[in-house]
Structure formats: C-alpha cells, structure tokens
Amino acid sequence: DAKTTQPNSMESNEEEPVHLPCNHSTISGTDYIHWYRQLPSQGPEYVIHGLTSNVNNRMASLAIAEDRKSSTLILHRATLRDAAVYYCILRSTDKLIFGTGTRLQVFP
Amino acid sequence: SAVISQKPSRDICQRGTSLTIQCQVDSQVTMMFWYRQQPGQSLTLIATANQGSEATYESGFVIDKFPISRPNLTFSTLTVSNMSPEDSSIYLCSVGNSGPYNEQFFGPGTRLTVL
Numbered sequence: 001d002a003k004t005t006q007p008n009s010m011e012s013n014e015e016e017p018v019h020l021p022c023n024h025s026t027i028s029g030t031d032y033i034h035w036y037r038q039l040p041s042q043g044p045e046y047v048i049h050g051l052t053s054n055v056n057n058r059m060a061s062l063a064i065a066e067d068r069k070s071s072t073l074i075l076h077r078a079t080l081r082d083a084a085v086y087y088c089i090l091r092s093t094d095k096l097i098f099g100t101g102t103r104l105q106v107f108p
Numbered sequence: 109s110a111v112i113s114q115k116p117s118r119d120i121c122q123r124g125t126s127l128t129i130q131c132q133v134d135s136q137v138t139m140m141f142w143y144r145q146q147p148g149q150s151l152t153l154i155a156t157a158n159q160g161s162e163a164t165y166e167s168g169f170v171i172d173k174f175p176i177s178r179p180n181l182t183f184s185t186l187t188v189s190n191m192s193p194e195d196s197s198i199y200l201c202s203v204g205n206s207g208p209y210n211e212q213f214f215g216p217g218t219r220l221t222v223l
Contacts, residue, residue, distance in 0.1 A: 030208070042216065044151065045214065046212065087150070091208040093208060095156065096141075097153060099150065100150050
C-alpha cells in the first residue's frame with residue numbers, strides 16, 4: 001500500500017469546521033482513500049472513503065484533489081466527541097495498513 | 109454494519125504463559141484480521157485469518173508466536189504464546205468483506221499486560 005503523510009496533531013474549537021489534510025503523492029489508480037478515526041480507549045471506526053470524486057456522509061466530507069495526490073477530511077462542525085486520532089489510508093487490497101495519523105484536539 | 113465482541117477485554121499474565129483471545133462477529137464476513145497496538149502507537153497488522161486454512165502473516169509476525177484459528181465465517185482466535193513484557197499491547201480483531209472499497213469494522217480490543 002502507498003504511503004500517506006499527515007500532520008501529527010491539529011487543534012480546533014468546538015462548533016468550528018475542521019480540515020484534516022493528507023498527502024499521498026505516490027497514489028496509484030487502484031488505491032481507494034479511506035479515513036478511519038480512533039476515539040480514546042476504543043477500536044478504530046470507519047469515517048469515509050472515496051476513489052476520485054468528493055464524498056459526503058453523515059459524519060464528514062472527503063475532498064479529493066483532481067490529481068488524487070492529496071485529500072482533505074472535513075468535519076463541518078467539530079464537537080468534543082470528535083477528539084480522536086484520524087488515519088488517512090490508501091487501500092488497494094483487503095488489508096488496512098495504518099500510518100501514524102493526526103491527533104485532533106477539540107476545545108470547548 | 110457488524111458488531112464484534114472480544115474476550116477477554118483485558119488480562120494480566122505472567123511471563124512465559126500463553127493467552128488466547130476470541131473474536132466473535134454477529135454476521136458472516138469474508139475477511140477477519142488481527143492487529144496489535146502497542147502503548148502510544150498506531151495499529152500494526154499481525155495477520156489475516158483465513159477460514160479453514162493457515163493465516164497469512166505480515167512481516168515480523170510468525171505462526172509459532174501468534175497462532176490463529178478461524179473455523180467459520182464469524183469466529184476467530186489469536187493466541188499470544190510464550191509471552192514477554194514486550195507483548196503488552198492492545199490486540200484488536202477487525203472484520204469486513206473482500207474489496208478495497210468496503211468498510212472494515214473493529215472490535216473493542218483486548219488489553220494485555222505481561223508481568
């Protein structure tokens with residue numbers, strides 16, 4: 001699986017939008033872009049995924065650059081419950097290989 | 109979605125002993141995986157549990173240390189053998205259906221402490 005680069009940490013205030021960046025310059029045509037998050041003391045949970053087009057679901061939006069070499073996870077209104085480690089993962093097989101992720105802190 | 113349970117949720121074990129962790133999912137899934145998360149670290153994939161055949165191990169993990177069984181589409185076990193303090197970690201079971209476009213679900217984890 002191709003490698004991704006994410007900032008180690010980010011901060012946000014509650015009820016503000018959060019944009020979590022991910023660089024994946026070596027992405028291949030068959031790589032799906034997945035985002036998972038891990039809340040404290042829990043297993044990871046799926047957030048969203050996409051291939052080429054932007055995607056929206058009830059949790060977040062995924063904006064994918066036209067050249068697919070980067071993507072951004074958008075939380076439209078951060079809540080305290082969104083404080084977690086967010087993992088951007090490229091996936092072309094059945095396996096999920098985790099990087100180090102971005103630790104998001106949300107302040108009231 | 110899939111609901112995953114793991115047993116035990118936590119354990120404290122003595123050096124040199126073995127512990128078997130169970131993973132049960134509430135629906136049939138094609139793929140089951142085992143991960144390790146060492147303190148303060150990200151998740152590392154140990155192996156893919158294959159139904160009715162030997163598991164597929166990632167680099168750095170071997171069957172003698174981490175034997176895995178998967179007798180059916182809803183159940184798997186991971187054994188941590190001949191434990192040392194370095195094996196103290198959270199062990200997580202994950203399931204999903206085949207295909208890189210499918211969501212993967214994670215269990216709550218088993219927190220293992222080896223003294």
